[in-house]
Amino acid sequence: MTQPEPSAREIGVVFERVLDQALDSRQVLDALDRAGGAFSREQLRTRALRARTAITAAVAVEYQAYLRARSAATGPGGPAEGAREAAPARGTGALVLPLLAAAKPVLRLLVTARRPRCAGEDGASPDADTVADAASAREAWELALLERGVVPFLLGRLEEALMGRDRGEGQSRELPNRMR
Template structure:
């Protein structure tokens, strides 16, 4: 993900792509046509690359994660705890079944409880494996989706709040301050 100050290698490439988009935007194209075309475009490009930190700071993008991601984390932790209920039930059936067999009262009831405990235990283990797979899959997917959204937000803010106003100011367009507001 790009750095807010535009110093990382990935940020440098993204910054140049946003710069090209800004130079191709309608507002900047009109101002360039009025001020001399291609030489002015190359001059603007060089000035923007030199003022990379100031432009990124003017964009003022916040890279914090959304609160919705915290709710997703809560749900995934909760989903990991759900197999604990059948595991406790299985342990209860097994302890009760072995106790019944030990007391020599009615062995068929004890054996039935042990069988029930083993079945519930197997179901709990299967649920735990399934939940672990779901947890790792969704956390990886959620992280990449959040990173992509943050990158898009960064690029849009850089374009609209940093790059285009800077280029228009550099072209001394009297309408640039009105458009920036």
């Protein structure tokens, strides 16, 4: 296997965190205020959760790039045997990658100090670079999910509600009931 399979659990956890971040953003909060109660925060959240597959499809390119980078960081066969068997190891990996990426400058310094330099070498450890690449790819995927997936979806639902209210759709639904 050249790259790990997408984890529905991982996608779900990231999606919910990004969704909460989007719902708390000034842009969405302002749109909620303008919509004048057409949707509550929880109603928007529920709609987004139902549309998760479509929303995440909008950033499939970034997700595939993240999977490739993660595969490169963990080796051609994926994570080590023990990590594949233990379910918690995958969850912790998602937490460890950003930490390792932050530690990249320190790792580079240590690697440079411990081995002799050859001409033209920058002293970087390939492992540190691939881990940092995986962390960067994950950040790019999450940012794309927020900016091109979740926020536009939420704003679109609120815009539809505003347009419907402006056209009087709520009132037109009531007319047939009154006419009976």
